Amino acid sequence: MTNEFKIAGRGILKDNHILVIGGAGYVGSVLVRKLLMSGFKVRVLDKLIYDNGSTLYDLLEEENFSFIHGDFGDNMILSGAMKGITDVILLAALVGDPICKKYPELARKTNITSPMNLVGHINGRKIRKFVFTSTCSNYGLRADDSLATEESELNPQSLYAESKVEFERFVLGALNKLDFSPVIMRLSTAFGMSARMRFDLTVSEFTRDLALGKELIVYDENTWRPYCNVSDISDAIIKVLEAPADKVSGQVFNVGSNNNNYTKKMILDIISKYIEHCRIEYKKGGSDPRNYRVSFAKISNILDFEAKFTAEDSIKQLIKSVDNKLFIDIESRKNFYGNYFING
Numbered sequence: 015m016t017n018e019f020k021i022a023g024r025g026i027l028k029d030n031h032i033l034v035i036g037g038a039g040y041v042g043s044v045l046v047r048k049l050l051m052s053g054f055k056v057r058v059l060d061k062l063i064y065d066n067g068s069t070l071y072d073l074l075e076e077e078n079f080s081f082i083h084g085d086f087g088d089n090m091i092l093s094g095a096m097k098g099i100t101d102v103i104l105l106a107a108l109v110g111d112p113i114c115k116k117y118p119e120l121a122r123k124t125n126i127t128s129p130m131n132l133v134g135h136i137n138g139r140k141i142r143k144f145v146f147t148s149t150c151s152n153y154g155l156r157a158d159d160s161l162a163t164e165e166s167e168l169n170p171q172s173l174y175a176e177s178k179v180e181f182e183r184f185v186l187g188a189l190n191k192l193d194f195s196p197v198i199m200r201l202s203t204a205f206g207m208s209a210r211m212r213f214d215l216t217v218s219e220f221t222r223d224l225a226l227g228k229e230l231i232v233y234d235e236n237t238w239r240p241y242c243n244v245s246d247i248s249d250a251i252i253k254v255l256e257a258p259a260d261k262v263s264g265q266v267f268n269v270g271s272n273n274n275n276y277t278k279k280m281i282l283d284i285i286s287k288y289i290e291h292c293r294i295e296y297k298k299g300g301s302d303p304r305n306y307r308v309s310f311a312k313i314s315n316i317l318d319f320e321a322k323f324t325a326e327d328s329i330k331q332l333i334k335s336v337d338n339k340l341f342i343d344i345e346s347r348k349n350f351y352g353n354y355f356i357n358g
Contacts, residue, residue, distance in 0.1 A: 030142070030255065031055040033099040035086045035132075036106030038062060041147070041201075043069040043209040045103070045248040050078060052252055059095040060106070061085050063356050064349050069209040087128030092135055101255060102136055103145040104129060107178075110214070111151075111302070113353040114174040120356065125177035130184055133192070141194040143262070145254055148182055148200045150240050150268060151175040153306040159238065161275075161309035164200070164266040171304050186264070195263035197254050202270030202308065205328045206243035207335075213344060214352030217241060217281060221329050222344075224285050225336040229293040233300025235279040240308040242270040243323035253317045267313040271321035275307045284326050288333050 037046045037058030043066075049056045055078040058070060062083060073079045084091035086106055096102075107125045108114050114121035129146070136144060153162040154169035170176045185196050205217035213222050216239065223230050250269045254262050279296075286292045313319045335341060344351050 028053045030100045031098050033057050033059060033095055033102045035059045035104050038066050038069050039105060040208050040210050040212045041204060041244050041247055042105045044244045045251060048248045048252060050076060057095060059084060059086055065357050066210045066350055086132060096139060101143045102141055103251060105147050110353050111172040111174050117356060118173055121173055121177060126180050129181050137192055143255060144194050144196045145251055146185060146198050148178045148198050149175060150200045150202050150308050152179050152200060155303050156306045159307055161307050163309045164268055164312055189264050195259040197262045198266040200268050201247055202240035202242035204244050204247060205241055205325060206245055206323060207331060208244050212352055217325050217328060218332060220281055221285055221332040222336055224289050224292045225333050231295050231297060232278055233297050235296045236277050237305040238275060238277050238307045240270045241274045241276060241325050242321055243328060246321040246323055250319050253319050257317055261316060268308050268310050269313060270308060270310050272310055274321060274325060276325060281325060284329055288330060
């Protein structure tokens with residue numbers, strides 16, 4: 015269990031010092047703030063491959079926050095980042111099929127080789143928990159609409175998912191050699207507001223384009239995906255950090271909620287409730303074969319986790335944001351708002 019103690023005038027401060035690798039990203043910039051608000055000390059290690067350091071500017075004067083720029087695959091940088099750390103969260107990865115396909119060698123290094131090196135590096139350092147964020151894309155293409163559980167067969171359809179599956183198997187195969195508690199969290203496709211907003215993900219991309227009056231061409235509209243708000247994803251990770259080690263060590267958790275399993279058509283129907291005259295053309299034969307629905311009973315039963323946000327909640331916020339000109343710099347800062355190409 016997490017140890018806590020009082021700090022005069024500042025309430026409860028936990029004795030955990032969390033290293034968030036990739037903490038300046040879409041999920042990370044939400045998670046880091048929630049960790050600080052929950053009383054954790056936080057250090058972020060991030061290479062800022064999308065020029066996204068501005069997502070953390072406002073935290074630099076926070077007493078319990080620190081930032082290190084660098085590659086977590088570099089042992090010298092990693093050693094410095096690990097000083098005084100009690101728990102490690104690995105968010106850093108080349109996330110998504112397009113970016114992995116564009117940079118396959120870097121994808122294997124970032125998603126497989128460097129994480130394997132990280133496991134070896136933290137073993138023996140008295141780390142409590144190691145949280146690895148994997149993906150529900152590992153389920154890939156399923157034969158029917160039955161809900162995939164953590165024990166279901168994995169059927170990755172891309173280099174991105176293949177890399178996540180490979181590292182999952184590495185961790186699970188090494189359990190008896192590790193002196194810390196590893197936890198694998200298979201995240202649903204993320205949506206929701208973040209300091210490093212992404213508009214290359216289904217909910218935000220569809221909503222923004224239609225809110226701007228663009229015509230949308232959608233392939234295979236009846237394929238299923240699970241979705242989860244970045245705020246809920248962050249809450250789930252904190253649940254793992256705060257849980258007794260014997261409840262989560264060596265476990266795999268799907269992260270999301272059953273009511274956020276949607277087809278593309280269902281997402282578009284929600285958007286169409288709030289935007290008049292949506293221009294949508296449906297086509298068959300897209301290049302993405304994935305089709306899967308996911309069960310989230312395990313994380314609900316073991317960690318009492320329930321997602322607070324639906325896709326509809328986020329869609330309404332996104333439409334208001336676009337209407338109020340909050341993202342007018344998207345075209346000039348395209349790579350900040352999506353994983354398109356690597357800087358540096």
